[in-house]
Amino acid sequence: xxxxxxxxxxxxxxxxxxxxxxxxxxxxGQDGTSPLAIKALERMGVExxxxxxxxxxxxxxxxxxxxxxxxxxxxxxxxxxKRTGAKVYDIGCGxxxxxxxxxxxxxxxxxxxxxxxxxxxxxxxxxxxxxVGSTDGAAAMASGKLWFKVPETMKVTYTGALQPGxxxxxxxxxxxxxxxxxxxxxxxxxxxxxxxDALSVEARMTIxxxxxxxxxxxxxxxxDAKTLAWYDGRGTRAPHPETPDADxxxxxxxxxxxxxxxxxxxxxxxxxxxxxxEEVAGTRIAQGFLGTCTNGRxxxxxxxxxxxxxxxxxxxxxxxVAPASKRIYLDAMxxxxxxxxxxxGAAVVTPGCGPCVGTHNGVPSDGENVISTANRNFxxxxxxxxxxxxxxxxxxxxxxxxxxxxxxxxxxxx
Amino acid sequence: xxxxxxxAFKYGDDINTDYIISGKYKFKSDDMEAMAHHAMEELxxxxxxxxxxxxxxxxxxxxxxxxxxxxxxxxxxIHSNTKAVLAKSFARIFYRNAIxxxxxxxxxxxxxxxxxxxxxxxxxxxxxxxxxxxxxxxxPPLPPVMATLLADGGLVEHFKKHGGFSL
Numbered sequence: 368x369x370x371x372x373x374x375x376x377x378x379x380x381x382x383x384x385x386x387x388x389x390x391x392x393x394x395x396g397q398d399g400t401s402p403l404a405i406k407a408l409e410r411m412g413v414e415x416x417x418x419x420x421x422x423x424x425x426x427x428x429x430x431x432x433x434x435x436x437x438x439x440x441x442x443x444x445x446x447x448x449k450r451t452g453a454k455v456y457d458i459g460c461g462x463x464x465x466x467x468x469x470x471x472x473x474x475x476x477x478x479x480x481x482x483x484x485x486x487x488x489x490x491x492x493x494x495x496x497x498x499v500g501s502t503d504g505a506a507a508m509a510s511g512k513l514w515f516k517v518p519e520t521m522k523v524t525y526t527g528a529l530q531p532g533x534x535x536x537x538x539x540x541x542x543x544x545x546x547x548x549x550x551x552x553x554x555x556x557x558x559x560x561x562x563x564d565a566l567s568v569e570a571r572m573t574i575x576x577x578x579x580x581x582x583x584x585x586x587x588x589x590x591d592a593k594t595l596a597w598y599d600g601r602g603t604r605a606p607h608p609e610t611p612d613a614d615x616x617x618x619x620x621x622x623x624x625x626x627x628x629x630x631x632x633x634x635x636x637x638x639x640x641x642x643x644x645e646e647v648a649g650t651r652i653a654q655g656f657l658g659t660c661t662n663g664r665x666x667x668x669x670x671x672x673x674x675x676x677x678x679x680x681x682x683x684x685x686x687x688v689a690p691a692s693k694r695i696y697l698d699a700m701x702x703x704x705x706x707x708x709x710x711x712g713a714a715v716v717t718p719g720c721g722p723c724v725g726t727h728n729g730v731p732s733d734g735e736n737v738i739s740t741a742n743r744n745f746x747x748x749x750x751x752x753x754x755x756x757x758x759x760x761x762x763x764x765x766x767x768x769x770x771x772x773x774x775x776x777x778x779x780x781x
Numbered sequence: 782x783x784x785x786x787x788x789a790f791k792y793g794d795d796i797n798t799d800y801i802i803s804g805k806y807k808f809k810s811d812d813m814e815a816m817a818h819h820a821m822e823e824l825x826x827x828x829x830x831x832x833x834x835x836x837x838x839x840x841x842x843x844x845x846x847x848x849x850x851x852x853x854x855x856x857x858x859i860h861s862n863t864k865a866v867l868a869k870s871f872a873r874i875f876y877r878n879a880i881x882x883x884x885x886x887x888x889x890x891x892x893x894x895x896x897x898x899x900x901x902x903x904x905x906x907x908x909x910x911x912x913x914x915x916x917x918x919x920x921p922p923l924p925p926v927m928a929t930l931l932a933d934g935g936l937v938e939h940f941k942k943h944g945g946f947s948l
Contacts, residue, residue: 386948399804399851400851403811403852403856406811410937428804440810440811482850484874498850498874499874499877500850500878502935502937503936506946509945510940510945512946513946514946548844549843549844549847582847582872724804725803726804743799743848745799745848747799747805752803
């Protein structure tokens with residue numbers, strides 16, 4: 368699948384290991400990376416972008432600005448948008464990895480790059496999307512092209528069916544625990560099988576989002592009828608999905624029985640430090656966080672609201688919720704999820720990345736444990752090196768904030 | 782690029798970009814000189830103070846630079862006077878960012894190097910010597926595309942020189 372997308376975008380017969388200069392369909396940057404990209408463009412002497420319809424900048428990592436230095440960076444982005452015509456998603460719009468697909472900027476079969484490592488999220492839509500640094504992003508914004516090494520592909524198949532109370536987050540944490548943080552470095556992963564087919568498009572995005580946590584360049588899934596239906600009314604361009612050939616070659620082929628996988632938790636301070644929930648259940652927590660590009664979508668808020676309806680957040684726990692976009696926020700309000708979560712004791716913050724990357728909106732205190740739906744738990748990630756971050760599914764977080772300790776959510780799915 | 786001689790500063794496996802420069806600093810400003818004081822802070826609060834005066838090689842294990850795409854990671858290392866990063870393997874975004882910003886990266890068996898060893902690196906000739914031990918450490922040459930970019934002085938300079946990609 369990766370080879371077919373690179374062939375179509377480079378005008379070559381691209382194979383794993385080849386270096387190609389390929390056309391990119393879209394380029395994205397966020398507020399932690401765009402200012403450096405804009406500086407690089409200035410140093411290149413480039414004043415325009417290759418196509419203003421195909422470049423977007425998102426203010427999400429420190430949004431709204433908590434500091435004057437950040438405000439200055441945001442100003443650089445807004446001025447760049449005015450100057451070049453590139454779309455700028457300002458404060459309150461949401462997290463880049465929700466906004467880019469939600470607004471139809473990428474469609475199945477596309478090749479795109481973003482100046483953010485979790486750009487691999489759109490692999491779930493059949494898009495070859497990958498994270499790059501600011502200078503690579505600048506080169507792509509200037510020329511509409513970038514050089515790539517065509518990756519080998521690792522196939523990951525989930526057989527069986529998910530138990531009640533187990534979600535796509537648990538599947539990808541399980542994979543990280545098995546193959547480790549560099550288990551797929553330089554490779555693309557193709558996720559497939561009956562469990563992936565049965566997942567919603569949103570739940571698939573959770574898996575592709577975390578492909579980078581095992582080092583992968585992309586986390587691809589075949590665009591199916593569900594994907595194409597998800598695009599109804601969103602796409603600015605027609606999808607042109609690529610499918611894997613029946614005789615496609617893979618560098619390795621892993622199969623896991625999803626029926627045997629329970630809720631998983633990544634323990635401090637590494638994403639591949641994964642245990643079945645039974646081994647960490649009972650660990651006291653001071654804060655819960657529901658949100659991020661991994662798990663801040665409508666379905667995630669619905670799962671948490673379903674568990675918290677008529678219940679209360681433990682008095683010793685702070686529960687922070689950040690919907691992944693304004694549209695999700697509005698839909699969650701219309702569905703009553705926000706009402707339920709706030710009544711239970713949640714503090715809802717502006718759609719954005721703040722708590723996950725430690726810029727603002729919920730920095731934990733020394734010695735505190737946090738249970739979070741995010742994708743990274745590195746030391747200091749949430750802004751305090753002396754805090755301890757555990758990662759789990761939205762259901763695990765919701766069950767845990769009620770008990771004040773890490774809790775197996777399956778008790779709520781009897 | 783000539784020969785670079787400096788001391789080895791050795792660290793472990795899986796060093797992520799949050800440890801190279803924490804998110805709490807990188808989103809604040811674009812002043813790399815100031816931010817460089819926090820380079821490697823989660824692992825070694827004195828990194829900048831130790832490396833800045835005479836320069837140094839950052840020596841690590843597997844999967845150096847895993848995690849985020851932040852280009853501030855190679856930039857704060859450069860601004861801390863890091864001459865090159867030597868590791869058993871690199872995460873791919875960091876590897877590209879390092880080349881694009883002009884920070885040499887060398888994939889080699891770093892078990893052969895101890896903290897504090899004097900190293901001599903000649904990238905053009907492809908020779909790495911551990912002067913303290915009197916040994917030579919082999920390493921594969923950079924892929925031609927990356928060698929071109931590094932020789933041009935990074936991707937920005939490559940674009941200025943050629944008006945686009947010329948690889």
